[in-house]
Amino acid sequence: MELVLVVVALALSGCWAGLRLAARARREATTLRRINATLEARAEQCARELQAALAAAEGQADQIKAVHRAKTEFLASMSHELRTPLNAVIGFSDLLRMNEAQEPLSHRQHQAVEQIRAAGARLLTLVDEVLNLADIEGGRLALTVERVDPLLIAHQVCEGLRAMAEAAGVELREPSPVAGLAARADRERLRQVLTALIANAVKYNRPGGAVLIEARQSLDGVDLAVHDTGPGLPAARMNDLFQPFNRLGREASEVPGAGLGLAVARRLIEAMGGRLEAESREGEGAVFTVRLPPAVDMPRAVMASPVPRLSLPEATLLYVEDNPSNVALMRHVITALGGIRLHVAETGPEGLALARDLRPDVVILDINLPGMDGFALKARLAEEPLTRAVPVIALSANAAFSDIRRGRAAGFLEYLTKPLQIPALIEALSRALTSGVETPAPGADAA
Known part of the structure; x- marks a missing residue:
């Protein structure tokens, strides 16, 4: 009898434990359903918020594109409108200089014409730099990348800037010959970049200083380095060197500029698959190095602009x-x-x-x-x-x-x-x- 009672007790105990487990399972299931419903509600809310954020971001992106497009169109229009009066300013000053033999100018008049011509040229450079920057940022930069002779282009740029260097009292040293040197680049854009770098090296130099252009073959292609003996830059300024419209504290200097040349130069070189790097120490000058990819095509000669003839056939x-x-x-x-x-x-x-x-x-x-x-x-x-x-x-x-x-x-x-x-x-x-x-x-x- 006692054995029966023990069995019954055990059975009742098991039933009670089962009932307790079942009740607990139901409670936990209810809790899980409630948590799941809460999570689903939160997920739906997050999805709605994410969709709203994406829609807002797309709207902002469209606005940014519209603003950028308007800015680019304005810059292109401004370039056109500025070039029209500059055509008269630079053209007539050139005519006065060309006709000095037939219609001599006084010393003061000659100086005035030179100032007008120089001011027009500076304004034209600024217009070109702004337009170049707008083309680069707008993704409309047109390049013709081909095999070029960087030494030839460097020599031509040096010839064009020699008078400027002599007027500043700066020695301009052209690169030494290097056999078989060739790179891939856009011929005119590379000329533009080298002109900007060498002109800067002359302008920001010191009287009696020097600018040295070095060309060398590297493992990755061709390097063109422009060394100057100017005042150099402090280390704290190097990170700002290629930012547009940043003149690195030289806003009050006598050297004209808008702080666009280096920014445009770096982006042009990068668009050609190269790199533009800079090294400088305060008081020890600076070195700007253009690194170009190697060439694969046959070179073509580039002729320098001839001196104009003042007569043409009838x-x-x-x-x-x-x-x-x-x-x-x-x-x-x-x-x-x-x-x-x-x-x-x-x-x-x-x-x-x-x-x-x-x-x-x-x-x-x-x-x-x-x-x-x-x-x-x-x-x-x-x-x-x-x-x-x-x-x-x-x-x-x-x-x-x-x-x-x-x-x-x-x-x-x-x-x-x-x-x-x-x-x-x-x-x-x-x-x-x-x-x-x-x-x-x-x-x-x-x-």
Whole structure:
């Protein structure tokens, strides 16, 4: 009997424990369901907040893109508007300098003309730097990366800056010859970068100082180093060296600038697949090193700009331009060159009609023309049997690389930019008036 009672007791105890476990399991299940519901609610809330944050971020990104696009368009417009008056400032000052033999200037007048020319050149440099920065930031930088001879480009840059170095009392030492040196780069952009680096090395040097350019083959390609004996920079300033509009405390110095040159130079070199590095110690000068990737293609020679000839063969020139100061400048330039009969049209339709009647030997077009822009006029001239073979030169304040590439693709013999560089105009006219020269077909330079 006692055994039965023990068994019954054990059974009841087990049942009670089972009931307790079942009750506990139900409570824990209820708790888990409640926690799960809370977590699901929180997850849904987090998802809604995340979606709202993403939508807000996308809206902000769109706003930033719109602001950036507006800034870029403003900078491009500003570049165009500044280049038009600069065309007269620099063009007429160049004419006064060219005509000194026939119309001598007094010493004070000569000094004034030089100051006007120098101020115009500084303003043009600033316009170009701002436009370059806008193109880089906007992802519109056009590059033609090919095999180049960096030594040749360095020598040409040194020749162009030698007068500046002599005026500053700074010795400019060109790089020593290095056999077989070649790199991959955009020829004109590399020239632009080296010009900025060497000009800075001269400007921020000391009287009696020196600038040394060194070229060497490296394991990764080609290095071009610009050494100067200037005051150098403190270590605390090195991190700010390539920031736009940062002149590193030299805002009050006599050296003009806006603090854009180095920032643009580094971004141009990086866009070509290279690096621009700097080393400096205060009181011991600085070294800027351009590191370029190695070349793989055959080199092409680059010729330096020739000294302009002041005479051209007799010819008829049609100039289509609606700005009176630009027309006046062209009249003075053509008069100085001699032998060319100049005719002017102020609108696209007027230029087309005059070209049919005159059948000129060469046509120069502005791009932003009333009635018909320069590209449309160029296309119409190419369609007309009477004007199809006439070489056409563009002369425009639209000076972005994308504008120049579009002009070459449209078949212009040359795409010149304002402010007018008289040697470039003379070279373009000489090429256009040389027998056998054919206008490039549209798209020939588009690649």
